[in-house]
Amino acid sequence: MILVTGGAGFIGSNFVLDWLAAGNEPVLNLDKLTYAGNLANLASLQGDARHVFVQGDIGDSALVARLLAERRPRAIVHFAAESHVDRSIHGAQDFIATNIVGTFSLLEAARAYWLTLDEADKAAFRFLHVSTDEVYGTLAPDAPAFTEKHAYEPNSPYSASKAASDHLARAWHHTYGLPVLTTNCSNNYGPWHFPEKLIPLMIVNALAGKPLPVYGDGQQVRDWLYVKDHCSAIRRVLEAGRTGETYNVGGWNEKTNLAIVHTICDLLDEMRPRPDGQSYRAQITHVQDRPGHDRRYAIDARKIERELGWRPAETFDSGIRKTVRWYLDNPEWVQGVQSGAYREWVAAQYGHEGADARTGAAS
Structure with missing residues (x-):
């Protein structure tokens, strides 16, 4: 058995579904079920032992x-995190509590459990910490992509909290010997993505006839990774990664936000198609840029390819087509996640009028 934290969130639920589709090793899924955790993502596993x-x-x-003592997992895959930059700007406390203090608590519990294992199980145990490319800060337009050796320069409360958690994971390996692996991924997209993030927000707003809000000039660059490719990379790192090492996981797809929209x-x-025959591009609206908005992220994923033989299977063209189709085919899921808690946050973030205009999530 493996323990997955945050396994009802976007990436975590995709990982759980892919893990169980690929084999029969059970998953112990621990999730707090905050606004972004949704058991509907895992509905297909109902009744699956x-x-x-x-x-x-x-x-x-x-x-x-x-849970560790009773279930005795051979690995922990740690997704659980607060992950939205805008939310971290509005209120950083939850990010400090979950991403830093929560990760510390989990590392300590894992270390105490690991020390109880016999030598063979102890040697086989892994703690895989899932992180982000945002810990590296921002890149100039012509700068080389982030490698695993790039200095940490986080620029938002979210990325600072994730950087701190990365340092904790590293320290627990180097100080205590806990067999830690760390992955730093680029922007994920795909099914079950909560509609506060760029791609699902644009799809949901477009279909609702709402404005499509683009921060500033829309020329911020991100490297886009289809979520199922990310899941396959994590499986590979868990299987063959070297303990104490960091692996950057990217999609080799640098795109501006405006190009994505x-x-x-x-x-x-x-x-x-829209009933009036116009393009959805007519709904694009440029809004004031957010504070401290990083201009460019880009992942150099050659290490994971060189050492572990992993490359993404999807191009951006194939992945984004699958993603748009999924949202078109699953309107009930979208309606379900646009809950009271989500609407309340949008109202707090943008004000009532801004919530309606920018997200279409508040009524």
């Missing part, structure tokens, strides 16, 4: 210790 779900907080040391509009024009 290989999936054991526990609602709980990674910071609950007694709960985590009990244009692509989504063009796909919707093809798949679900």
